[in-house]
Amino acid sequence: MRELFESTVERLLADICTPEAVLASEGGQWPAALWAAVEDSGFALAAAPESSGGAGASWDDLFPVLLACGRHCAPLPLPEAILCNWLLGCAGLEAVGGPLSVAFDARLTWTDGKLSGRLSGVPWGRHVAHVVALVGDSVVLLATASASAVNAGQNIAGESRDDMSFSDVAPIASAARPASLSADVVLQGGALLRAAQTAGALQAVLAMCTQHATERVQFGKPIGSFQAIGHQIAVLAEQVALATVTAEAACAEFAPLRIASAKVCSAEAAGIAAGIAHAVHGAMGFTHEHRLHLSTRRLWAWRSEFGSASEWSQRIGRLACVGGAAKFWPAITAGEFK
Template sequence: MSRGDTELVAEAVGELLRGRCTQETVAAAERTGWAPELWAGLAEGGFPWISVPEERGGVGGTVAEACAVLEQVGRYAAPLPVAETGLLAGWMSASAGLDVPAGPVTTAPTARSVDAPATVTVQRTSSGWAASGRAARVPWAREASRVVLLADSPDGLQVISLDPATAHIEPGVNLAGEPRDTVHLDDVAVDAVAEAPAGVDHDALLLRGALSRAALIAGAAGRVLDITVTYTNERRQFGRPVARFQAVAAHLVKLAEQTEAVRMAARVAAANGGTASGPWFLDVAAAKTVASEAAGLVAAAAHQATGAMGMTREYELGQLTRRLWSWREEYGGELLWSTRLGAALADAGADALWPAIARGAVA
């Protein structure tokens, strides 16, 4: 993977979404939960399956390229399970030797944690395998062709794939109006089961999920910065653009600082995730900590700079900031990841601190 490849992927996805994912498209999806025409455009180019091996139904590529796609998805608030289809559910399926289903696929954490209060179990029956339990806050479960989950069994941790039509789906949404459904499983037949290989477990899914949200936040923050700068330069008071007033300029500076910080952290974590072992813990923990903190600061600064206009439904800003507020908590917020990051650095000892910091910067 080269930097040029990643930039080409981002440019292609950005061009596609720029013309199709309008403010009206996002608003309509918040009412219906889904944008099938937009999904068809991305699927035609294979973008949701980047980083999934071709032999398992993906299109190949790297984690960095997949995160470049997610940056653009976040930038345009595209209401689609792109992260789940490839980087998360696609990765679990392919790693376990299962083919990645066609169409949108979704997943969510199933360990007892801050993200999911219930577990999923699977057991053999006379006719195959059956799953029980509950998966909470599953993105677009009602629209997915398959739900891929980690499930406990007497034989160990399993990767399971099931048809959501066979489960009871309790609709739900996050603050941004994106579907976050609860999937209730009561001895539901499972289409495919495979033992989770080394490196595929609850912690690895949480890590990849955190990376996906950091990339989405980086994209949304970049768009928030652009539209806020444009607005404050076009809006005039007392004969000059409001961007030239000291108080407004201070908000723009904070916006630029936080946007660049989360963008850099997310891209470093994605670039260092291209190894066989997957995303590196310290990189992702740092990226999600920075991203979750920046999400709130970016949203606050943008709304301060745009004033009442930024609060209206007619303005794009609200669609983006509601996503920032939602994504900052998914797969663990700032508190979770900063605590884990601090504990890991403390356990490694003082001599390992600088090499850990320098590794990410050099890579």
């Protein structure tokens, strides 16, 4: 299944996620045709159980999809929709088609079976039809049309990050969070998405730097042949490999230590890679016309979403302390504290 997903999503996004489409989205235009093409592919429902119309795909199967979304700067909530339908499926709820997003910062309260409060920083909130959130020990599905107010916002990449208010709204569906999912499953899932997307964007940045260093000629030879430039690109390649491997390991097993490690590695790589990429490209890379900024601005934005590197580093530290010295090395080799 993974190989099929990889080949299909790469062809799809390579054709439709053009720089022009990405820039139009940053200007506030919802890419309806792009979303229709993605929805027809079935990727948004892929993680849902087969009984709900999904494919029952694992996170390992879907890793290439998340990677491709980052590599092509996909201007739509496909990763969020995948996470939402996975959450709904885990809670025994039906999968939902159409534009769908997830709320990490959900400050909602129950009153007589209805919800009131605020969702902050919802990715693509103003454009989606439904949003999934964790309220107490319940997984809830809300219609964005029932929001009493939507305050539009953006991250540094120009992607929609909106605040939504609700007042005495009955959810479309709700169910108890299964015991197999932790209370911060939305945070963990979001961190996994951003780690994989960041790895994809890093791959795109490396490809652009390698091409530029090969084609750009100074003093009669390609700049990549100069030791300083070659060294920078080698460091960049190391960071890309590290971020990709840790994100893939987290998708292979949805576990706290793996997700935390992937988020830390991807966030640190994002800062290093963006600096190297713009140094290699020189003044050309800072222009709006060059597509490098589409990827580097997303690196800067995604590294702090669903928890910063310092926050996830603290989580790793706490996990290590709770496990104690005797469990430290076994946890490193096993990839998880037991």
